[in-house]
Amino acid sequence: xxxxxxxxxxxxxxxxxxxxxxxxxxxxxxxxxxxxxxxxxxxxxxxxxxxxxxxxxxxxxxxxxxxxxxxxxxxxxxxxxxxxxxxxxxxxxxxxxxxxxxxxxx
Amino acid sequence: xxxxxxxxxxxxxxxxxxxxxxxxxxxxxxxxxxxxxxxxxxxxxxxxxxxxxxxxxxxxxxxxxxxxxxxxxxxxxxxxxxxxxxxxxxxxxxxxxxxxxxxxxxxxxxxxxxxxxxxxxxxxxxxxxxxxxxxxxxxxxxxxxxxxxxxxxxxxxxxxxxxxxxxxxxxxxxxxxxxxxxxxxxxxxxxxxxxxxxxxxxxxxxxxxxxxxxxxxxxxxxxxxxxxxxxxxxxxxxxxxxxxxxxxxxxxxxxxxxxxxxxxxxxxxxxxxxxxxxxxxxxxxxxxxxxxxxxxxxxxxxxxxxxxxxxxxxxxxxxxxxxxxxxxxxxxxxxxxxxxxxx
Numbered sequence: 001x002x003x004x005x006x007x008x009x010x011x012x013x014x015x016x017x018x019x020x021x022x023x024x025x026x027x028x029x030x031x032x033x034x035x036x037x038x039x040x041x042x043x044x045x046x047x048x049x050x051x052x053x054x055x056x057x058x059x060x061x062x063x064x065x066x067x068x069x070x071x072x073x074x075x076x077x078x079x080x081x082x083x084x085x086x087x088x089x090x091x092x093x094x095x096x097x098x099x100x101x102x103x104x105x106x
Numbered sequence: 107x108x109x110x111x112x113x114x115x116x117x118x119x120x121x122x123x124x125x126x127x128x129x130x131x132x133x134x135x136x137x138x139x140x141x142x143x144x145x146x147x148x149x150x151x152x153x154x155x156x157x158x159x160x161x162x163x164x165x166x167x168x169x170x171x172x173x174x175x176x177x178x179x180x181x182x183x184x185x186x187x188x189x190x191x192x193x194x195x196x197x198x199x200x201x202x203x204x205x206x207x208x209x210x211x212x213x214x215x216x217x218x219x220x221x222x223x224x225x226x227x228x229x230x231x232x233x234x235x236x237x238x239x240x241x242x243x244x245x246x247x248x249x250x251x252x253x254x255x256x257x258x259x260x261x262x263x264x265x266x267x268x269x270x271x272x273x274x275x276x277x278x279x280x281x282x283x284x285x286x287x288x289x290x291x292x293x294x295x296x297x298x299x300x301x302x303x304x305x306x307x308x309x310x311x312x313x314x315x316x317x318x319x320x321x322x323x324x325x326x327x328x329x330x331x332x333x334x335x336x337x338x339x340x341x342x343x344x345x346x347x348x349x350x351x352x353x354x355x356x357x358x359x360x361x362x363x364x365x366x367x368x369x370x371x372x373x374x375x376x377x378x379x380x381x382x383x384x385x386x387x388x389x390x391x392x393x394x395x396x397x398x399x400x401x402x403x404x405x406x407x408x409x410x411x412x413x414x415x416x417x418x419x420x421x422x423x424x425x426x427x428x429x430x431x432x433x434x435x436x437x438x439x440x441x442x443x444x445x446x447x448x449x
Contacts, residue, residue, distance in 0.1 A: 021239040022266065023333055024371035027349035028238065064277035066284060066292065067241035067270065091177060
């Protein structure tokens with residue numbers, strides 16, 4: 001099943017945390033989980049565009065870098081069944097992703 | 107056999123080195139200790155190489171930049187090599203700590219900067235806003251100011267600055283894959299050489315050292331001692347904001363996770379403790395014996411980029427005997443076994 005199928009599902013969810021970094025303390029990851037069923041059509045469309053952007057940016061840390069933070073996004077169709085995982089290095093992250101992580105529901 | 111070689115190789119007589127080791131000047135003590143280790147044939151170097159040791163910081167070239175609270179690098183040049191201190195504490199701290207780290211590698215391992223060819227050391231401070239991190243981006247070291255509530259500026263800690271520079275050294279040598287066990291080794295090597303840099307600067311023995319990483323970074327509001335505790339992984343902090351230190355102290359508590367690039371900053375507690383146990387068992391200054399074994403491993407052809415803990419343990423144990431003796435080998439093997447790594 002593709003990530004697009006997941007986003008089309010009425011039970012889809014998105015989880016995002018900021019991980020890595022020199023400190024890597026569990027309290028700093030501050031994971032957010034968003035049920036797309038709680039979102040308006042406009043919000044779902046925005047999240048769909050953001051996920052598209054993140055798919056283009058996704059990748060592990062570049063070689064010979066270390067301690068750089070990154071956002072880890074997990075998409076699922078139903079609870080506890082992840083379908084897709086994306087990792088976005090913090091310096092490359094779209095502002096919308098940073099805001100979703102900083103302001104999204106816990 | 108070592109004593110025979112020492113008499114043949116040594117320039118300074120052993121009794122004079124013994125006296126220097128008790129000298130009031132800490133720099134002389136360190137030089138004497140390192141020189142004695144070299145003379146005793148403990149390092150497998152040729153006489154021509156030994157004659158060149160220790161090399162001073164002739165290739166040191168630092169530039170500190172101000173990122174001006176943006177994420178654009180490197181930022182505005184603030185202080186170059188040989189310049190007088192400027193009116194910016196973080197710039198001066200970064201400048202001094204990069205210098206201390208360069209001198210540690212040059213004096214102890216005869217290494218000329220990150221690439222052993224005099225690579226200029228660039229560092230940027232005031233990165234981002236309330237930025238609670240420091241990192242190596244493949245070209246330079248970058249330091250945030252912290253948020254002031256949990257973290258102070260990341261240049262406060264010498265072993266953190268040395269940690270970041272060491273990522274450059276690892277990239278230029280063994281280039282460990284930054285994921286899973288090889289990534290945890292990459293992180294551990296940065297903690298090990300960060301801790302040794304601080305111990306060297308303070309002239310501390312393994313028994314005297316705190317073995318804390320980033321102790322200067324936490325504000326008084328945090329319930330914790332440091333970012334990591336190499337002697338007692340998992341006990342550095344237990345705080346409402348940070349959570350509980352997740353580092354395991356042995357393989358029985360290894361954390362299998364997708365977080366943090368497969369737990370690179372989590373499971374590094376295991377090889378960190380192995381180094382602490384080896385260094386304290388071997389006594390004296392950590393860089394003289396244990397440090398040389400770990401440094402030799404960085405350029406050992408038996409290790410691949412994706413080596414695991416067991417592979418690294420096997421090579422450091424072998425190096426302990428090849429470079430030193432069977433007693434040293436047994437101490438290193440015992441340290442790895444104590445953290446649950448079979449060797």
